[in-house]
Amino acid sequence: MREIRYIDAIREAQAEEMRRDKTVFIFGEGIGPRGGAFTQTQGMWDEFGEKRLIDTPISELGFTGVAVGAAMTGLRPIVDIMFWDFAFEALGQIVNQAARIHYMSNGQIKVPLVVRGVIGAGQSAGGHHSNSPYPLYTQMPGLKIVIPATPYDVKGLLKTAIRDDDPVMVFEHKGLYNTKGPVPEEEYTIPFGQAIVRREGSDVTLVATSRMVLLALEAAETLADEGISAEVVDPRTLVPLDKKTILASIRKTNRVVVVDEAFSPCGVGGEIAALAADEAFYHLDAPIKRIHSLSVPTPSSPPLEKAVVPSLEQIVTTVREVMNQ
Amino acid sequence: MDLPDKDVLLALYRQMLMLRRFEEAVARVYREGKIPGFVHLYIGEEAVATGVCAHLEKTDYVTSTHRGHGHALAKGVPARQVMAELWGRSTGCSGGRGGSMHLYAPEYGLLGTNGIVGPSIINGAGAAFSAKYRGTSQVTVAFFGDGANNTGSFHEGLNLASIWKLPVVFVCENNLYATEMSFLKATAGQSVAARAAAYAMPGVAVDGQDVLAVYQAAGEAIARARAGEGPTLIECRTYRFVGHHEGDPGTGYRTQEEVEEWRKRDPIPLFRDRLLTDKVVTQDELAQIGDDVEAHVQDAIDFSAQSAWPSPQEAATKVFASPL
Numbered sequence: 001m002r003e004i005r006y007i008d009a010i011r012e013a014q015a016e017e018m019r020r021d022k023t024v025f026i027f028g029e030g031i032g033p034r035g036g037a038f039t040q041t042q043g044m045w046d047e048f049g050e051k052r053l054i055d056t057p058i059s060e061l062g063f064t065g066v067a068v069g070a071a072m073t074g075l076r077p078i079v080d081i082m083f084w085d086f087a088f089e090a091l092g093q094i095v096n097q098a099a100r101i102h103y104m105s106n107g108q109i110k111v112p113l114v115v116r117g118v119i120g121a122g123q124s125a126g127g128h129h130s131n132s133p134y135p136l137y138t139q140m141p142g143l144k145i146v147i148p149a150t151p152y153d154v155k156g157l158l159k160t161a162i163r164d165d166d167p168v169m170v171f172e173h174k175g176l177y178n179t180k181g182p183v184p185e186e187e188y189t190i191p192f193g194q195a196i197v198r199r200e201g202s203d204v205t206l207v208a209t210s211r212m213v214l215l216a217l218e219a220a221e222t223l224a225d226e227g228i229s230a231e232v233v234d235p236r237t238l239v240p241l242d243k244k245t246i247l248a249s250i251r252k253t254n255r256v257v258v259v260d261e262a263f264s265p266c267g268v269g270g271e272i273a274a275l276a277a278d279e280a281f282y283h284l285d286a287p288i289k290r291i292h293s294l295s296v297p298t299p300s301s302p303p304l305e306k307a308v309v310p311s312l313e314q315i316v317t318t319v320r321e322v323m324n325q
Numbered sequence: 326m327d328l329p330d331k332d333v334l335l336a337l338y339r340q341m342l343m344l345r346r347f348e349e350a351v352a353r354v355y356r357e358g359k360i361p362g363f364v365h366l367y368i369g370e371e372a373v374a375t376g377v378c379a380h381l382e383k384t385d386y387v388t389s390t391h392r393g394h395g396h397a398l399a400k401g402v403p404a405r406q407v408m409a410e411l412w413g414r415s416t417g418c419s420g421g422r423g424g425s426m427h428l429y430a431p432e433y434g435l436l437g438t439n440g441i442v443g444p445s446i447i448n449g450a451g452a453a454f455s456a457k458y459r460g461t462s463q464v465t466v467a468f469f470g471d472g473a474n475n476t477g478s479f480h481e482g483l484n485l486a487s488i489w490k491l492p493v494v495f496v497c498e499n500n501l502y503a504t505e506m507s508f509l510k511a512t513a514g515q516s517v518a519a520r521a522a523a524y525a526m527p528g529v530a531v532d533g534q535d536v537l538a539v540y541q542a543a544g545e546a547i548a549r550a551r552a553g554e555g556p557t558l559i560e561c562r563t564y565r566f567v568g569h570h571e572g573d574p575g576t577g578y579r580t581q582e583e584v585e586e587w588r589k590r591d592p593i594p595l596f597r598d599r600l601l602t603d604k605v606v607t608q609d610e611l612a613q614i615g616d617d618v619e620a621h622v623q624d625a626i627d628f629s630a631q632s633a634w635p636s637p638q639e640a641a642t643k644v645f646a647s648p649l
């Protein structure tokens with residue numbers, strides 16, 4: 001199968017869906033002739049032009065609000081928010097309006113909106129360009145939360161997001177943009193709510209998201225040399241969450257470590273830990289462990305940034321700990 | 326200005342009276358404990374929704390505010406559905422899930438009243454964007470209060486609507502207060518209409534107590550939008566005769582004299598006197614309209630009182646259009 005980069009998969013997904021459905025269009029800063037800050041719309045201008053690749057002023061609240069109004073009245077906007085940090089300027093539109101309108105209108109109005117952009121530390125981008133704020137959105141009923149780790153997944157899940165009738169938030173780690181992986185030429189989509197077992201194992205389950213999936217896989221490799229067999233499970237979507245696959249893995253390995261780049265309080269690790277405690281308590285042989293970024297604004301200087309984000313070593317050490325219990 | 330045809334005049338009168346009697350009934354049953362939550366009444370401001378919505382088609386859009394019962398009725402949402410929503414009943418326009426500040430009736434072009442100050446402006450621009458994108462002739466009217474004209478939604482919404490030439494009319498109901506905050510204290514420049522210049526669109530200030538003045542200004546702006554000539558900002562100077570919400574005495578931040586002065590400019594008697602002076606209608610015709618309106622409002626009350634509550638079993642349904 002051909003291999004393409006994560007960012008290329010994003011571009012393909014958008015172009016294919018725009019070709020398929022004339023109501024799909026993109027709002028974003030620099031997504032027109034420039035092709036996007038990350039080349040996410042490069043080469044699309046000639047085909048789609050200014051009607052459907054709409055270069056916006058720096059007006060996140062404004063164009064997100066316009067997108068919500070457009071989604072309420074028959075269109076399928078993609079808001080390219082660039083960095084998810086910028087979405088805080090538009091948060092009211094996402095949470096108070098987009099997320100709630102279907103319910104509050106008694107199901108009369110759909111809001112098929114996609115907001116997508118980058119998350120993640122690792123490039124010294126500092127406190128306003130490195131955040132991973134998806135847990136916050138999982139607390140808001142009405143939003144679907146997608147967090148793809150591979151080129152294959154981002155293409156299939158983004159296409160599903162664009163076709164979905166609800167507001168879908170897509171979180172793409174910028175550290176993944178240049179990673180390559182197999183992506184078929186043929187059309188496919190990936191349903192929401194299906195976790196994937198990235199590596200099978202029998203001693204411990206690593207539930208990992210986004211770029212942490214790559215780290216968890218590396219850790220599993222290292223641990224294998226020590227005779228520890230780690231299973232790596234990637235939920236792929238946080239809302240809906242595929243509890244079945246996660247629980248099946250935990251019941252098999254009897255140990256669980258969550259690796260997630262977002263912050264810990266009320267976060268992904270807490271959710272998985274609660275799930276394990278609620279529904280797999282008697283299968284557990286060791287305490288549940290959570291590995292998250294330190295709860296600080298992401299610092300810029302490389303040694304500081306490295307110190308706050310989960311590391312390979314941290315994963316390996318934590319797994320050794322739970323194996324000794 | 327030439328007077329519009331008699332049937333238009335009578336329709337304007339009937340609509341204003343409907344909005345007034347509806348809200349008076351809401352105040353009454355609210356005090357009786359029939360309506361849960363908060364309600365913000367439109368009493369004193371009827372000329373605005375009436376004069377504007379008289380120009381709209383059923384397929385046109387309206388986005389509205391926390392003070393939105395009048396917008397819903399004037400846009401054609403049946404009084405029964407609006408009243409029942411306030412009562413929290415399953416027959417309400419939002420099935421009881423919304424309440425006063427979340428009236429949704431897309432079938433009638435009402436894209437929602439709103440519990441947040443500001444969003445009506447940008448979401449209205451969004452509906453207008455959609456109409457333009459889809460190539461329809463639909464126009465959107467975004468209603469908002471003077472309180473919203475200092476939010477980011479106002480400034481970002483007007484800018485985008487202007488650079489994209491969207492078919493939208495922004496109608497500010499400047500009733501001089503945002504809760505207790507005076508418009509004059511809150512607003513640099515002390516004019517909403519003047520702000521239109523910054524966004525390169527026409528800005529019109531009209532007497533919001535004069536339904537014909539509103540009707541005329543809105544007619545021009547809506548025609549402009551429909552012709553693809555872009556947005557207009559209309560500032561209607563008006564006044565709420567009652568408290569901010571039911572339960573607020575509406576005093577303390579404004580003087581009794583000020584309230585009395587404005588009450589002299591009640592849009593309904595003003596218009597009635599004009600119609601009678603110009604001999605457009607007879608006392609009998611007006612009395613007949615009054616009786617019809619009373620009956621219509623009573624019907625909405627009876628309907629609400631007899632309507633079922635929503636089923637608690639459904640409390641967790643319809644969060645998503647395609648469920649998880």
Ligand SMILES: Cc1ncc(C[n+]2csc(CCOP(=O)(O)OP(=O)(O)O)c2C)c(N)n1
Pocket residue numbers: 365391392440441442443469470471472473498500502503504569
């Ligand atoms: C963003 C936001 N801030 C504050 C409030 C609380 N609030 C509700 S109505 C209101 C006053 C609004 O004034 P205005 O826009 O002039 O409308 P009016 O009530 O006068 O019709 C306030 C402050 C709110 N609903 N939303």
Ligand SMILES: [Mg+2]
Pocket residue numbers: 470471472498499500501502503504
């Ligand atoms: Mg006001």
